[in-house]
Amino acid sequence: MSRAGAKPIAAVFALVMIAGLAASAGLQTAIDRRMAPYLGTPDELWIPSGKVLKRLSLGNSGLMADIYWTRVVQYYGGQIRDRKTDFSLLGPLLDITVELDPNLLVAYRFGSIFLCEASPRGAGEPMQAVRLIEKGIQANPDEWRLWHDLGFIYYWDLKNYPAAAQAYLDGSKNSHADPWMKVMAAVISQKGGNRETSRFLWTEIYRSAEDTMIRQNAEEHLQSLQAMDDMEELDKRILLFREKTGRPPQALSELVTEGLLKGVPIDPLGFPYRLSPGGKVVLSPKSSIRLEEETPPPQPEKSS
Amino acid sequence: MKNSSPTLAVTLNTFREAVRDRVLYNLVAFAVILIASAVLFGEISIGIQKTILINLGLSSISVFGLLISIFLGIGLVFKEVDKRSLYALLSKPVRRSQFIIGKFLGLNLTLAVNTALMSAGLWAALYYLARRFEAPDLFIWVAIYFILLQLFLVTAICLFFSCFSTPLLSAIFTFLLYVIGTFSADLRAFGEMTQNASWKALTSFLYYLLPNFSDFSVAAAVSHGKPVAGGLILLNTLYTLCYAAVLLAASVAIFARKDLK
Numbered sequence: 051m052s053r054a055g056a057k058p059i060a061a062v063f064a065l066v067m068i069a070g071l072a073a074s075a076g077l078q079t080a081i082d083r084r085m086a087p088y089l090g091t092p093d094e095l096w097i098p099s100g101k102v103l104k105r106l107s108l109g110n111s112g113l114m115a116d117i118y119w120t121r122v123v124q125y126y127g128g129q130i131r132d133r134k135t136d137f138s139l140l141g142p143l144l145d146i147t148v149e150l151d152p153n154l155l156v157a158y159r160f161g162s163i164f165l166c167e168a169s170p171r172g173a174g175e176p177m178q179a180v181r182l183i184e185k186g187i188q189a190n191p192d193e194w195r196l197w198h199d200l201g202f203i204y205y206w207d208l209k210n211y212p213a214a215a216q217a218y219l220d221g222s223k224n225s226h227a228d229p230w231m232k233v234m235a236a237v238i239s240q241k242g243g244n245r246e247t248s249r250f251l252w253t254e255i256y257r258s259a260e261d262t263m264i265r266q267n268a269e270e271h272l273q274s275l276q277a278m279d280d281m282e283e284l285d286k287r288i289l290l291f292r293e294k295t296g297r298p299p300q301a302l303s304e305l306v307t308e309g310l311l312k313g314v315p316i317d318p319l320g321f322p323y324r325l326s327p328g329g330k331v332v333l334s335p336k337s338s339i340r341l342e343e344e345t346p347p348p349q350p351e352k353s354s
Numbered sequence: 355m356k357n358s359s360p361t362l363a364v365t366l367n368t369f370r371e372a373v374r375d376r377v378l379y380n381l382v383a384f385a386v387i388l389i390a391s392a393v394l395f396g397e398i399s400i401g402i403q404k405t406i407l408i409n410l411g412l413s414s415i416s417v418f419g420l421l422i423s424i425f426l427g428i429g430l431v432f433k434e435v436d437k438r439s440l441y442a443l444l445s446k447p448v449r450r451s452q453f454i455i456g457k458f459l460g461l462n463l464t465l466a467v468n469t470a471l472m473s474a475g476l477w478a479a480l481y482y483l484a485r486r487f488e489a490p491d492l493f494i495w496v497a498i499y500f501i502l503l504q505l506f507l508v509t510a511i512c513l514f515f516s517c518f519s520t521p522l523l524s525a526i527f528t529f530l531l532y533v534i535g536t537f538s539a540d541l542r543a544f545g546e547m548t549q550n551a552s553w554k555a556l557t558s559f560l561y562y563l564l565p566n567f568s569d570f571s572v573a574a575a576v577s578h579g580k581p582v583a584g585g586l587i588l589l590n591t592l593y594t595l596c597y598a599a600v601l602l603a604a605s606v607a608i609f610a611r612k613d614l615k
């Protein structure tokens with residue numbers, strides 16, 4: 051074949067290839083849409099034993115643990131993204147991860163947060179988190195922060211203040227532990243749950259967390275506690291307003307007019323507080339702050 | 355010196371031959387890409403960016419080193435016989451023992467150079483990620499050294515099998531022995547669980563007879579900055595030297611009696 055004849059043939063081939071690729075891409079998009087119902091298979095653990103996986107890893111258990119930890123993160127993130135409330139695989143996946151690498155501290159520390167968070171933001175299984183952290187303490191006795199995590203779960207999620215105080219006290223005996231662990235043990239033991247202690251503990255989590263997601267979670271809790279403080283203070287000012295004028299205020303701006311406030315206060319996200327028809331201070335509907343559940347009344351330790 | 359120079363010549367020739375092998379370059383390049391991917395892998399997880407980089411890097415060095423040692427090791431003797439280059443070699447003043455030792459050292463030199471290249475990739479990725487090195491990072495070198503010791507043992511096993519078997523069977527035997535070697539502690543534990551004295555004795559015997567590759571698994575610990583005791587480094591070195599010497603002696607004995615006609 052002559053060279054002049056070869057050029058048009060090559061061009062035709064190129065065009066056919068481009069058209070073919072474009073067509074197959076279009077077909078793939080159509081297949082993706084039709085495949086969606088078949089892809090929604092339930093999550094499963096093919097090998098549920100960490101011990102078996104450790105042996106199968108042929109000496110690469112560290113890498114396998116990292117892969118499983120990434121699977122935990124992806125599973126947790128995926129369930130949250132898809133607004134699913136079933137976190138049944140979270141516990142077994144975490145157990146496998148720490149079986150593969152008992153020194154992988156992030157799996158204990160962040161895994162317990164995923165387990166503790168109430169539905170729909172987590173598994174709502176604080177007792178599973180306690181067992182996970184206890185495993186971590188057994189494998190890593192020098193890591194005093196695991197005691198802090200254990201105490202925090204007892205304090206915040208289980209409202210079991212004697213157990214929380216004991217965890218902080220046990221953790222404070224570690225030579226590397228921060229001095230506030232001992233103080234925390236005493237404060238919880240005497241006062242039980244209170245907002246100041248909660249604020250301190252969330253601040254500590256915010257300060258020590260390296261991951262942005264965990265920091266953001268702690269920040270949201272701190273914002274919630276701040277909003278609760280603000281609203282409590284505003285309720286006091288409303289009471290003063292009533293004493294002064296003999297009637298309830300219709301809006302917070304009236305408190306400003308009466309000189310009880312310098313301006314209409316805003317929540318930590320920058321949205322102004324409002325008055326409900328019942329006269330209670332509430333958050334703006336635009337604000338995404340989720341108010342914490344109030345802790346039960348303090349449980350003072352009985353003096354012996 | 356007179357006795358060692360033929361061994362050295364075989365060693366260097368084996369190294370040169372391995373370096374010319376294109377498969378070798380592909381594996382090294384792939385390992386480097388894998389290590390680089392660890393940086394990206396860390397992005398989809400939480401709090402383990404450095405840990406996963408170290409674990410993935412060390413596992414890559416180990417797995418690719420294992421592949422190189424098996425696939426080059428199985429052909430060490432067979433290729434020379436198959437291509438009939440061994441006859442020309444043995445017609446020169448080279449003893450069969452020198453040939454075997456030279457082949458073993460040559461492949462180990464190749465593995466050491468490859469491991470050094472992969473390690474350089476790992477350290478570069480580590481620096482890219484952390485922008486600095488910390489004192490506990492030094493123990494990564496111990497993990498790399500242990501991988502190298504493990505590879506030396508695999509080479510010795512491979513060479514041993516290649517002295518009397520075909521390349522395919524040598525590869526299968528070596529890989530199976532490697533797998534069994536990582537389970538040897540379980541083998542002994544199994545014997546202890548049976549409460550039967552004969553089983554217990556047999557599994558204990560196998561535990562000491564088979565190479566124990568789990569001795570070299572410190573990657574997970576060093577990825578968390580945990581130190582490795584100096585005593586363990588010394589004992590693992592001596593164990594490798596001792597076990598490899600036994601295998602090498604057996605290989606020399608078999609090869610010395612091999613009918614090359």
